[in-house]
Amino acid sequence: MSSTLIGVGVGPGDPELVTVKGVNALRAAEVVVVPVMAAADGSDGGEPGRAEATVLHYVPAEKIVRIVFALNERSDRARREAAWDAGGRHVARLLGERGSVAFATIGDPNVYSTFTYLAQTVSALVPGTVVETVPGITAMQDLAARSGAVLTEGTEPLTLVPVTAGSAVLKDALSGLGTVVAYKFGRQAREVAEALRETGRIDDAVWGSALGLPEESIRPAADLDGTGLPYLSTLIAPARRGGGRGGKL
Structure with a gap:
């Protein structure tokens, strides 16, 4: 069976602005991945990002997996792409183990979202992956x-x-x-x-x-x-x- 990766827009930060369809997608997925900014040592910094803080209103913490991205990195292309590659491999493993993964992104997954790069990476690693998106409030x-x-x-x-x-x-x-x-x-x-x-x-x-x-x-x-x-x-x-x-x- 095909694995499914779904990008879910969770809005700008107000948990009341997550759509009903978005909540249903988060709850239906086997695991919910959230992006976090890399700390100086390369870790996730320990603090939830805005997407994770929103998702926690709708799914239990044990269902959430953090993946580190160089979210604001523009000058160091190698570091940025290394983070995309590592994140893609992590999600590919989760898809192999669980079958369905939701990626929660602030705003909308098709508007300046890290999800675009993640989906491209995962599709190359796991051919046949079904990629879907749920729009979010911008x-x-x-x-x-x-x-x-x-x-x-x-x-x-x-x-x-x-x-x-x-x-x-x-x-x-x-x-x-x-x-x-x-x-x-x-x-x-x-x-x-x-x-x-x-x-x-x-x-x-x-x-x-x-x-x-x-x-x-x-x-x-x-x-x-x-x-x-x-x-x-x-x-x-x-x-x-x-x-x-x-x-x-």
Whole structure:
């Protein structure tokens, strides 16, 4: 019988935002894998990551297996890929032993998720593996709901930019008329603020981090002063709007 690897989006952090389908998938899998950031010594650091903390609301701890990934590693490609390979081998073993594995990822498994790389690795190691995904609520949706920022109206485009791609990419997006969402901008908060001011988009923009968690922070982008923010901070710069209700239809 084929092994099944299913990526389950568990949302930005609020356990109430995990979908019913997601909960059912987590409970149905024989084992639930969660990604954790590597500590300096290569261990899992001992503390649960955001995905694990969310999953623990729905499945027992003994069903959860941590796998270390170099989640924020961009400069050392060899270290990053070694972590993917090790994680893939670990999941491949679990599939051979248990048959079905769920991988819990914050947000959505098809939006900037480690699951993509894991699935590619496992599929190469275990040909015939069935790979499925369960969508999850994204940070931009949660931030829009909590801040009151409308993501899109009528014919407006929506552009999602990982600021890790460089501030120039963000500035190009902000120069357009549609809504721009920026992910992973915490370490480049100063550059993001400058891009917003230069393009005249700062007044209506809002940013947030740790959404749905006790340490949640949601602030106007105009308050950005260059101080470093959490890596997973999200920003919404709404489209330039006018013409009253339905003006963009």
